[in-house]
Amino acid sequence: MPMNAPFLRSGPRAASMAAWTLCALLVPCTAYSAIYHSPFVFKLLGYALAGSFAETLFALAVQRRRKLVCSGSALTAALLAASAPPATPFLPMLFAILVAVWGARLPWRGAALRFNAAMAGRFFLMLAYPAAVVAWGTAAPDTISTATPQELYRTDGFMLDWHTVLFGRVGGSWEGLYTLVPGSPGETWPLATLLLGGLLCRAGIVPWRTPLAFLLSFGIATACLGNNPLFNLFSAATVFTAVFIVTDPVSTPMGKGGQVAFGIVVGAANALIRNYTYYTEAVVYAVLLGNLLAPWLDHAAFALRGRQLGRRRPEQ
Amino acid sequence: MLRKIKIDWAGLARIQPLEHPFPPPERIFPGIDEIDPQRFPDFLDEIGLVGMGGGGFPASQKLRAAAGAHTLVVNGIECEPGLTIDQSVLLHESLWVAAGAVAAAKAVGATRMVLAVKKDSTLLAELALRYGEFEIVAFSDRYPAGAEKLILEKLEGRRPPPGVRPYQLGYLVQNAVSLRAIGRALIDGIPVVERPLTLAMPSAGFHRNIIVPVGIEIRQVLEAYRLPYDPCIHFLAASGLMMGHEADPETAVEKTTLALLVLPRDAAWREERPCIRCGACNTACPLGLHPYALVERIRKGRTGGDPFRMQMTECFLCGVCSAVCPSDIPLVQQLERGKQCL
Ligand code: SF4
Ligand code: SF4
Numbered sequence: 001m002p003m004n005a006p007f008l009r010s011g012p013r014a015a016s017m018a019a020w021t022l023c024a025l026l027v028p029c030t031a032y033s034a035i036y037h038s039p040f041v042f043k044l045l046g047y048a049l050a051g052s053f054a055e056t057l058f059a060l061a062v063q064r065r066r067k068l069v070c071s072g073s074a075l076t077a078a079l080l081a082a083s084a085p086p087a088t089p090f091l092p093m094l095f096a097i098l099v100a101v102w103g104a105r106l107p108w109r110g111a112a113l114r115f116n117a118a119m120a121g122r123f124f125l126m127l128a129y130p131a132a133v134v135a136w137g138t139a140a141p142d143t144i145s146t147a148t149p150q151e152l153y154r155t156d157g158f159m160l161d162w163h164t165v166l167f168g169r170v171g172g173s174w175e176g177l178y179t180l181v182p183g184s185p186g187e188t189w190p191l192a193t194l195l196l197g198g199l200l201c202r203a204g205i206v207p208w209r210t211p212l213a214f215l216l217s218f219g220i221a222t223a224c225l226g227n228n229p230l231f232n233l234f235s236a237a238t239v240f241t242a243v244f245i246v247t248d249p250v251s252t253p254m255g256k257g258g259q260v261a262f263g264i265v266v267g268a269a270n271a272l273i274r275n276y277t278y279y280t281e282a283v284v285y286a287v288l289l290g291n292l293l294a295p296w297l298d299h300a301a302f303a304l305r306g307r308q309l310g311r312r313r314p315e316q
Numbered sequence: 317m318l319r320k321i322k323i324d325w326a327g328l329a330r331i332q333p334l335e336h337p338f339p340p341p342e343r344i345f346p347g348i349d350e351i352d353p354q355r356f357p358d359f360l361d362e363i364g365l366v367g368m369g370g371g372g373f374p375a376s377q378k379l380r381a382a383a384g385a386h387t388l389v390v391n392g393i394e395c396e397p398g399l400t401i402d403q404s405v406l407l408h409e410s411l412w413v414a415a416g417a418v419a420a421a422k423a424v425g426a427t428r429m430v431l432a433v434k435k436d437s438t439l440l441a442e443l444a445l446r447y448g449e450f451e452i453v454a455f456s457d458r459y460p461a462g463a464e465k466l467i468l469e470k471l472e473g474r475r476p477p478p479g480v481r482p483y484q485l486g487y488l489v490q491n492a493v494s495l496r497a498i499g500r501a502l503i504d505g506i507p508v509v510e511r512p513l514t515l516a517m518p519s520a521g522f523h524r525n526i527i528v529p530v531g532i533e534i535r536q537v538l539e540a541y542r543l544p545y546d547p548c549i550h551f552l553a554a555s556g557l558m559m560g561h562e563a564d565p566e567t568a569v570e571k572t573t574l575a576l577l578v579l580p581r582d583a584a585w586r587e588e589r590p591c592i593r594c595g596a597c598n599t600a601c602p603l604g605l606h607p608y609a610l611v612e613r614i615r616k617g618r619t620g621g622d623p624f625r626m627q628m629t630e631c632f633l634c635g636v637c638s639a640v641c642p643s644d645i646p647l648v649q650q651l652e653r654g655k656q657c658l
Contacts, residue, residue: 003551003553003562003581003584003585004586004646004649005553005556005557005558005559005560005561005635005638005648006557006558006559006635006636006638006639006648007553007557007558007560007577007579007583007584008397008398008557008558008639009586009639009640009644010639010640011596011640011642012642013642013644014589014592014594014642014643014644015589017592017594017642109590110590110591114593204596207594207595207599249592249593249594249595250592250593251593252593252595253595254593254594254595254597254598254606254608254609255595255598255606256595256598256599256604258595259595298606298609301606302606302609302623302627303623305604305605305606305623305626305627306621306622306623306624306625306626306627307622307623307626309477309478309626309627309629309630310478310622310626312475312476312477312478
C-alpha cells in the first residue's frame with residue numbers, strides 16, 4: 001500500500017475535535033454542579049454515554065461495523081442535555097437523544113442538507129414534551145425560573161446586575177417577591193463559555209467566522225429593534241449557541257463567505273423571533289432555518305468563486 | 317495513534333553548508349562562446365536541462381515560449397516545507413546561479429532580474445552581498461509561497477488569471493537549481509549530471525543539503541551517511557512532504573528529486589473517514605477554492621459547468637487541503653484526477 005502525499009498534516013483530527021468540544025462543554029457544567037450542588041454533570045456524562053451508545057447500536061445494525069467510542073454523538077447528546085432544563089425527566093431526554101442521533105445525525109451522513117442534531121432533538125422535546133422544557137427549577141410558589149433572565153426581561157423589563165449576568169451567579173430574590181434560581185446549565189456562564197470558545201478557535205477545532213458573524217449580527221439586530229444588545233448577548237442561550245451550536249461543522253456551510261452569511265442569517269433571525277413572537281426558544285428555530293439555507297449558501301459560494309475566477313480571465 | 321511528522325523549523329533557519337559526498341563529475345562539455353537567443357534553447361537540450369524545481373518540464377521549451385519576456389525571476393523559495401536546498405545553492409554556489417541567470421535573461425531578452433527568496437533577515441543580508449545586480453524580493457516562508465502563481469501575484473500586484481502561464485505575462489520564472497545547472501554548464505562544461513537535494517531524517521534529527529550524481533541508487537545515498545533506514549518502520553519520500561511520492565530505495569535519483577526524506581510510516585498513515593464538512597480545506601486553500609465541493613463533483617462525475625472548470629484550472633495541486641483535512645480525505649489525489657477531466 002503506497003503512502004500518499006501530503007505526508008505532512010496539520011490541525012486537529014476529526015475524532016478528537018468532538019471530544020475536545022465535549023471537554024469544553026463540561027467546564028461550565030461542572031462549575032454549575034459544584035456551585036449549585038447539583039448532580040447535573042453526572043447526568044450530562046450519562047446522557048453523553050447514552051448518545052455514544054446509540055451510535056454504536058446504529059453502526060452495528062445499519063453499517064455492520066463495530067464502533068465503540070462515538071464522540072460526535074456523545075457531543076450531540078451532551079449539548080442537548082446542557083441546553084434543556086436540568087430537571088428534565090430521564091425518558092423524554094432519552095427519546096430526544098435517540099431522535100437526535102438516529103433521526104437527525106446518522107442517517108443524513110454525507111448529505112448536503114443536514115440539521116444540527118442537538119437542535120433537532122431540542123425541537124422534538126419542545127413538540128412532544130412542552131411541559132418538560134419550561135420546567136426550570138423548583139415548583140415552589142412565587143418562583144420565577146427561566147433558562148436565563150431573558151424572559152423576565154421580555155415581560156417585565158427586568159434586568160439583573162451585570163456581574164450576575166456575566167458570571168452566571170443567578171440567585172437570591174427579586175423585589176422580595178420572587179426567588180431566582182439558576183437555569184439551564186450550559187447557558188449560565190457566558191463569560192467562561194466565550195473564553196472556552198476562544199480557546200477552541202485557537203486550536204482550530206471550531207471556525208471563528210460563524211460565531212463572530214452570529215454574535216455581531218445578533219447584537220446589531222437586537223439594538224435596531226430597540227433592546228439592550230449587551231444584555232441580550234450575555235443572557236439567554238446566545239453565547240452558548242455561538243460557541244457550541246452554530247460551530248457544528250456538519251450543518252453549517254463550508255466556505256468562508258458561506259459561514260459569515262450563515263452567522264448573519266441565524267443571528268438576525270434569532271433577534272427577530274425573540275422580539276416579535278412568544279417563542280422563548282428562538283435559537284432552535286433560527287438555527288434550523290440556517291441549516292435549511294446552508295447547502296444553498298455553499299452552492300452559491302462555489303458558483304461565485306468560479307465567476308470571480310472567470311472574470312479575471314483576459315478576453316482573447 | 318497518529319503523530320505529526322516533526323520538523324525542526326528552528327534548526328532550518330541556520331544556513332547550512334552544501335556537502336559533496338560523491339566524487340565530482342568530469343568535464344565533458346565544450347561550453348559556448350556567445351549566448352544567441354536562437355541557439356540557447358538547443359544548448360539547454362544538449363545539457364539535458366529539465367525544470368529542477370520538481371516540474372520536470374524541458375527547460376528549452378519554457379525558454380522558447382518565454383522569448384521576449386521582460387523579467388527573469390530566480391525562484392529561490394523552497395518548493396516544499398522543510399527543505400533548504402534552494403537557499404543553500406543560492407548561498408554556496410552563487411557564481412553558477414548568477415551566471416545561469418544572466419545567460420537565461422540574455423537569451424530571452426529580459427532586462428530585469430528578480431531574486432525571489434523567503435523572508436529571513438540573515439539570509440537576505442548574505443544574499444545582498446552575493447547578488448548585487450538582482451532585485452531581491454522577500455516572500456512569506458509559509459508553504460506554498462514558492463508556487464509560480466503566488467510569486468507572480470506579488471510581483472504583479474494581482475493574481476494572474478486561471479490557466480495563464482507566467483510567460484504570457486512577460487515573466488520567465490526559473491528555479492535556482494535549474495539556473496545553477498546552466499551556470500555549471502557554461503563555466504565548467506558539465507551537463508546536468510548532478511542533483512542538489514535535501515537529505516533528511518527528522519526522527520534522527522538529520523538534515524543535510526548534498527549534491528549527488530543523477531542516476532545513483534537512492535540506497536547508496538542513504539548508505540553514504542549511514543542512515544538507520546528500516547523499511548518496516550520507515551518509508552522514503554522523494555521530493556518533499558507535500559507534493560512528493562513514496563520512492564523505492566532501489567530506484568535512482570532523478571533530475572527532479574528535490575529531496576529524499578526518511579519518515580516514520582505510522583506518522584504518515586491516513587485512513588479516510590467521511591467528510592464532516594468542517595470547511596478546513598476551504599479556509600486553508602491558498603487560492604480560496606472549494607476543494608471538497610470540487611472533489612464531490614469529481615466523484616459524482618459532474619465535471620461540467622464553468623465554476624467547476626475555472627476552479628479546477630486554478631488549483632495547482634499544492635496539497636494543503638489534504639494536509640489540513642481532519643478526516644484525512646485524499647483530496648489532492650482526487651483533484652489530480654479532476655485535472656484530467658478538463
Ligand atoms: S490542492 Fe487544494 S489547497 Fe492546493 S490549490 Fe488545490 S484546492 Fe487549493
Ligand atoms: S477539511 Fe476534510 S472534513 Fe473538512 S470539509 Fe474539507 S474535506 Fe470535509
